[in-house]
Amino acid sequence: MIQKSINSRSKAKILASPGSVILDMSRMNRILEVNTDLAYCMLEPGVGFYDLHEHLAQNRIPLWLSIPGNGWGSVMGNALERGFSRTPYGEHTNSICGMEVVLPNGDLVRTSTGAMANSKSWPLFKAGFGPGWDQMFCQSNFGIVTKIGFWLMPEPPATLNMSLGLPNVDDIGWLVDVLTPLRISGVIPHNVGIANYLGSATTASQRNEWFEGEAALPDEAIARIMQRYNVGWWNFTLTLYGHPEVNEIHRKIIEDAFRPHTSQNFRISRWNKGEPGGGPVPSVFALRVVNWHGGRGAHLGFSPILPGKGAAVVEQVHRTRARYRESGCDYSSTIYVCGRHAINVNLMLYDKDNASLVERTNRLFAVLVADAAAAGYGEYRTHLEWMDEVAASFDFNGQALRRLNQQVKDTLDPNGILAPGKSGIWPQRFRKDQP
Numbered sequence: 001m002i003q004k005s006i007n008s009r010s011k012a013k014i015l016a017s018p019g020s021v022i023l024d025m026s027r028m029n030r031i032l033e034v035n036t037d038l039a040y041c042m043l044e045p046g047v048g049f050y051d052l053h054e055h056l057a058q059n060r061i062p063l064w065l066s067i068p069g070n071g072w073g074s075v076m077g078n079a080l081e082r083g084f085s086r087t088p089y090g091e092h093t094n095s096i097c098g099m100e101v102v103l104p105n106g107d108l109v110r111t112s113t114g115a116m117a118n119s120k121s122w123p124l125f126k127a128g129f130g131p132g133w134d135q136m137f138c139q140s141n142f143g144i145v146t147k148i149g150f151w152l153m154p155e156p157p158a159t160l161n162m163s164l165g166l167p168n169v170d171d172i173g174w175l176v177d178v179l180t181p182l183r184i185s186g187v188i189p190h191n192v193g194i195a196n197y198l199g200s201a202t203t204a205s206q207r208n209e210w211f212e213g214e215a216a217l218p219d220e221a222i223a224r225i226m227q228r229y230n231v232g233w234w235n236f237t238l239t240l241y242g243h244p245e246v247n248e249i250h251r252k253i254i255e256d257a258f259r260p261h262t263s264q265n266f267r268i269s270r271w272n273k274g275e276p277g278g279g280p281v282p283s284v285f286a287l288r289v290v291n292w293h294g295g296r297g298a299h300l301g302f303s304p305i306l307p308g309k310g311a312a313v314v315e316q317v318h319r320t321r322a323r324y325r326e327s328g329c330d331y332s333s334t335i336y337v338c339g340r341h342a343i344n345v346n347l348m349l350y351d352k353d354n355a356s357l358v359e360r361t362n363r364l365f366a367v368l369v370a371d372a373a374a375a376g377y378g379e380y381r382t383h384l385e386w387m388d389e390v391a392a393s394f395d396f397n398g399q400a401l402r403r404l405n406q407q408v409k410d411t412l413d414p415n416g417i418l419a420p421g422k423s424g425i426w427p428q429r430f431r432k433d434q435p
């Protein structure tokens with residue numbers, strides 16, 4: 001099920017096994033309900049971000065959808081993978097409220113209060129009665145989700161955007177230390193993505209405009225990029241949502257917190273209800289990054305979870321950047337300040353037909369998994385072909401988590417028919433060579 005791309009390492013196990021099929025759920029695309037007052041919808045798996053956004057816009061429903069950087073794909077698929085975005089509802093799994101799931105034995109279950117045949121509160125209350133199972137179907141291969149309750153954000157009266165670019169690599173340290181408490185206390189209502197300079201170049205140009213060599217981009221090319229696009233080493237926008245008076249008070253609190261560290265001022269823009277625009281709109285603009293090297297462009301992303309502390313993030317940035325340089329890959333990094341934790345999304349761009357670059361990229365990915373694990377950091381989500389390696393880094397008590405996952409897998413899916421190997425969870429019949 002849903003094994004969309006061939007997994008080089010696990011190919012023999014996943015797709016070469018007789019009877020493997022890809023389950024295409026795109027025709028299960030009904031938006032079953034949208035409730036404006038209680039700010040939720042009920043969705044099937046084939047509903048994409050574009051579909052749901054269009055439905056809300058065309059029906060003038062004042063609810064906002066949180067959309068990933070690349071806006072294609074299924075709302076449910078992204079939430080089940082723990083996708084995220086930079087909005088107050090940006091941790092998409094957290095918006096799931098109750099599921100309908102087909103189990104590998106063909107049974108159909110509903111979770112949360114949806115487990116009542118005549119439930120009136122399925123999309124309203126997450127826990128239900130007894131154990132909560134929704135997380136069990138996220139990043140797993142335990143069932144096929146056919147419906148979810150999904151929370152949406154009420155349109156706010158106003159927004160206020162604050163953008164800033166900072167000139168030095170080490171600015172990320174104080175920046176994280178300033179933003180983290182503001183995020184935890186709720187002054188900043190969403191995860192803040194701080195992107196390095198490369199994002200402006202990869203969406204707007206190709207590498208050979210800047211540098212032709214096999215080594216990573218040299219500092220002088222980086223300086224030219226920052227100058228041409230008028231961006232800092234690190235760049236971010238944060239948005240305040242709510243009543244304009246409250247937004248202005250929060251703006252001042254944020255500016256006061258920044259004042260000891262920089263003399264630069266935020267670029268500010270405002271939106272008020274009734275004006276054009278406002279709210280996230282799906283776009284595939286971000287996909288342009290895969291054209292950086294030309295040819296058949298592709299990307300990998302390695303995204304470990306760090307403590308939301310400046311010193312830890314600075315250390316991570318320097319260690320990872322050095323690895324990119326050793327591999328001759330261009331360092332593309334975003335730090336998401338999420339409160340207690342930060343997520344470091346490291347993008348690796350390559351051309352599938354450039355054998356040297358593919359090899360160096362794969363080597364880089366492997367070393368980043370190992371470095372992060374040695375530092376005590378695991379990844380929040382990964383590509384099919386890296387799931388075994390990432391799962392192996394969750395190694396407490398001789399891989400106790402994998403044992404638990406596989407025990408559950410064997411119980412729910414004794415024939416091992418559903419997405420074998422997803423998240424490093426192999427059914428019994430496939431794991432003969434596993435310790």
Ligand SMILES: Cc1cc2nc3c(=O)[nH]c(=O)nc-3n(C[C@H](O)[C@H](O)[C@H](O)COP(=O)(O)OP(=O)(O)OC[C@H]3O[C@@H](n4cnc5c(N)ncnc54)[C@H](O)[C@@H]3O)c2cc1C
Nearest residue numbers: 002045068069070073074077078080083084144145286287
């Ligand atoms: C340039 C770029 C930028 C991106 N930016 C972001 C970003 O900012 N944030 C972000 O979150 N993602 C981002 N992505 C990733 C990507 O766009 C999304 O994750 C996308 O939403 C995947 O959609 P899909 O429909 O193909 O998912 P699928 O591949 O269909 O689903 C993902 C996985 O979820 C599981 N799944 C899906 N449906 C079901 C189901 N019904 N039942 C059980 N399991 C299921 C399966 O295991 C499947 O492999 C980016 C990608 C690119 C290329």
